[in-house]
Amino acid sequence: MSSAQLSNGPNRFASILLILPSLAIIGVLFIYPLGFSVASAFFETGQFSFENFAKAIDFYSRDIVFTVVIVFLATAIIAVLSVCIAGYLTLGESVLAVAVLKWLYRWPLFIPFIVSAQLMRTFLAKNGMMNNILIEAGVMEPLQAVSFLDWRGIVITFVWKQTPFVVLLVAGAMAALDRTTIEAARNLGASKLRILIQIVVPQVGTTLMVGLILSYVTIMSVLSVPMMINAQTPTMLTVDMAWRINSYGDYGVANALGIISYLITGIVAWFYLRQGLKEGGAPK
Numbered sequence: 001m002s003s004a005q006l007s008n009g010p011n012r013f014a015s016i017l018l019i020l021p022s023l024a025i026i027g028v029l030f031i032y033p034l035g036f037s038v039a040s041a042f043f044e045t046g047q048f049s050f051e052n053f054a055k056a057i058d059f060y061s062r063d064i065v066f067t068v069v070i071v072f073l074a075t076a077i078i079a080v081l082s083v084c085i086a087g088y089l090t091l092g093e094s095v096l097a098v099a100v101l102k103w104l105y106r107w108p109l110f111i112p113f114i115v116s117a118q119l120m121r122t123f124l125a126k127n128g129m130m131n132n133i134l135i136e137a138g139v140m141e142p143l144q145a146v147s148f149l150d151w152r153g154i155v156i157t158f159v160w161k162q163t164p165f166v167v168l169l170v171a172g173a174m175a176a177l178d179r180t181t182i183e184a185a186r187n188l189g190a191s192k193l194r195i196l197i198q199i200v201v202p203q204v205g206t207t208l209m210v211g212l213i214l215s216y217v218t219i220m221s222v223l224s225v226p227m228m229i230n231a232q233t234p235t236m237l238t239v240d241m242a243w244r245i246n247s248y249g250d251y252g253v254a255n256a257l258g259i260i261s262y263l264i265t266g267i268v269a270w271f272y273l274r275q276g277l278k279e280g281g282a283p284k
Contacts, residue, residue, distance in 0.1 A: 041255035052256035066234035086171035117228040124148035166211035173207040
């Protein structure tokens with residue numbers, strides 16, 4: 001055995017020792033709970049069964065559809081707003097407007113979801129800040145005030161909270177672009193909107209998709225927003241899972257709902273990976 005092989009042995013052993021704590025944490029906090037959730041969802045009284053899934057679909061089919069609609073709607077609005085804000089930060093010519101926009105859009109990044117939900121409860125209520133401002137400005141009468149503490153409030157909260165995150169990623173990608181093509185398009189008379197849509201966005205499409213998928217997964221996992229804002233049915237799956245556990249101790253149905261959530265997010269992740277492989281020229 002050579003001296004190089006002898007020296008590599010202790011180095012390899014030391015490397016394994018270094019990663020063991022991380023592997024142990026992943027195993028205890030992620031892999032074991034995931035395995036337990038899957039097992040309890042598919043096994044009822046020690047036997048393999050789809051009974052928990054049948055109950056989940058029977059009791060919460062409307063909530064499943066509601067969750068999918070809310071998540072897709074919020075993600076679509078986030079995409080549009082992120083492109084608009086990041087595009088103005090990149091192409092805007094007003095130094096003051098760009099500086100103010102940079103200062104404003106970053107605030108939600110530092111606010112937790114539970115605080116965001118409480119803020120929106122105060123802002124979107126029938127007697128909340130939004131309606132009071134509109135009434136004082138003479139835009140509407142007091143009797144016309146309505147509460148947005150329903151599905152609209154959930155969407156507004158998610159959009160307000162997640163848009164800055166996606167803007168941060170997209171604006172950074174736009175700032176790193178070669179501005180030669182942008183300046184050339186300007187010299188040829190192209191409008192800012194056309195430059196943004198036809199030149200800038202296609203070049204940052206991958207970054208935008210990553211930000212939207214991360215926001216999609218985050219929205220799917222939030223409990224505080226739908227629980228605090230939407231005190232009616234239908235509601236989101238996170239509320240249903242918490243209700244089954246806290247009220248009935250029914251981990252089987254709760255975990256079945258969790259598996260359904262995994263599938264909903266997994267479809268989006270599969271689509272993104274498939275598109276990434278196609279764009280990367282991977283063999284079919």
